[in-house]
Amino acid sequence: MPIIHKDIILSILFLLExxxxxxxxxxxxxxxxxxxxxxxxxxxxxxxxRFDKVxxxxxxxxxxxxxxxxxxxxxxLTDKGVQWVKANPEAxxxxxxxxxxxxxxxxxxxxxxxxxxxxxxxxxxxxxxxxISGDKENISIIDFMNFLKVDVYAKKELFDRKIMRIKSxxxxxxxxxxIFSYLENKYxxxxxxxxxxxEKVSTSKRKEVKNA
Numbered sequence: 001m002p003i004i005h006k007d008i009i010l011s012i013l014f015l016l017e018x019x020x021x022x023x024x025x026x027x028x029x030x031x032x033x034x035x036x037x038x039x040x041x042x043x044x045x046x047x048x049x050r051f052d053k054v055x056x057x058x059x060x061x062x063x064x065x066x067x068x069x070x071x072x073x074x075x076x077l078t079d080k081g082v083q084w085v086k087a088n089p090e091a092x093x094x095x096x097x098x099x100x101x102x103x104x105x106x107x108x109x110x111x112x113x114x115x116x117x118x119x120x121x122x123x124x125x126x127x128x129x130x131x132i133s134g135d136k137e138n139i140s141i142i143d144f145m146n147f148l149k150v151d152v153y154a155k156k157e158l159f160d161r162k163i164m165r166i167k168s169x170x171x172x173x174x175x176x177x178x179i180f181s182y183l184e185n186k187y188x189x190x191x192x193x194x195x196x197x198x199e200k201v202s203t204s205k206r207k208e209v210k211n212a
Contacts, residue, residue, distance in 0.1 A: 006057060010081060012032050013075065014077060025055060031100070033049035035095045035098060055073075065078060118169050122166070125147045127143040131182065139186070144187050150162050
């Protein structure tokens, strides 16, 4: 029996430990492409993954009750999905034998050298400096934006990617993990709530200019 897209996607999710944590669509697509490039590549540009192939299948897999999807298109395996993989191990076994470093891909493919550079940049940020000096209450939304490397024009897709990338770095460093957790609770990393905080700042600035 031939291995189909559904087999591969569910097996990849299991290898990414999606029974315990949610996996974003981009990471899932790239991992599927790495494991089976011929099945998940663009028609004319075979060196690149084709996201719609995975996204379309995810809708079908979700309807089958094998995964749950949140509002930002992150997927977790249901108990039914885990049992499905265990009952259909062919694709899973093939992928495991390839020896692909999925852990690194979940961490946005950040190697050790790039990770060290990014950590140094984050620790030079105003948000970090205020946090470690005991002045965390005065970390502004602007400081948080600079920490995340986003601006007021960032669209939801870019915003979510930035959040996931910075978070993946911060989780590997105890000090950065603490500051990310604090800022996440203070300002929220939900795109809609983040936008409301930015609007508050913009409104305040407009009032200052008007009253000047």
